Structure formats: structure tokens, C-alpha cells
Amino acid sequence: MLNRTSLGQLISTAVFYGVALLIFLKGMDFLANEQKFHAYLSFLCAFLNFLAGMRFAIASLYQRIKKLLK
Numbered sequence: 001m002l003n004r005t006s007l008g009q010l011i012s013t014a015v016f017y018g019v020a021l022l023i024f025l026k027g028m029d030f031l032a033n034e035q036k037f038h039a040y041l042s043f044l045c046a047f048l049n050f051l052a053g054m055r056f057a058i059a060s061l062y063q064r065i066k067k068l069l070k
Contacts (some may be wrong), residue, residue, distance in 0.1 A: 009056075020046045026053035 017045070027042030 012055050013056075016049050020049035020053065023049060 023042050023051035024046040027039045027046060030036075030042055
């Protein structure tokens with residue numbers, strides 16, 4: 001299984017979530033300024049950063065599904 005306790009992994013996960021929040025807030029600012037293309041692009045990037053923060057949960061879910069299908 002994956003080792004989730006290393007300090008580097010915890011820091012990178014926190015950074016992914018923090019950057020996702022900042023990009024989302026910037027996207028909201030773009031949306032308020034009627035810059036819809038930049039807003040939606042920011043929301044997409046924020047979502048991808050959020051998924052990167054969830055990488056261990058996604059890997060665990062993938063492993064469970066893989067076990068069920070065997």
C-alpha cells in the first residue's frame with residue numbers, strides 16, 4: 001500500500017489544496033469582472049489541483065475497484 005506519512009507527501013498535499021483554493025478564488029474574481037474564459041480556465045485548474053491533492057484517495061479507490069473486478 002502507499003506510504004502516506006512522509007513529511008514531503010503531507011507538504012505537497014497541503015500545497016495542492018492551498019493552490020486549488022487560491023486559483024478558485026482568482027476564478028471567482030475573474031467571474032465578477034465578466035472574464036468568463038479566464039474564470040472557467042481557473043476553475044478547471046483549481047479542480048485539477050484538488051484532484052492532485054486527492055491522489056492517494058484516488059489510488060486507494062482504484063486499488064479497491066481493481067480487487068473487486070478480479
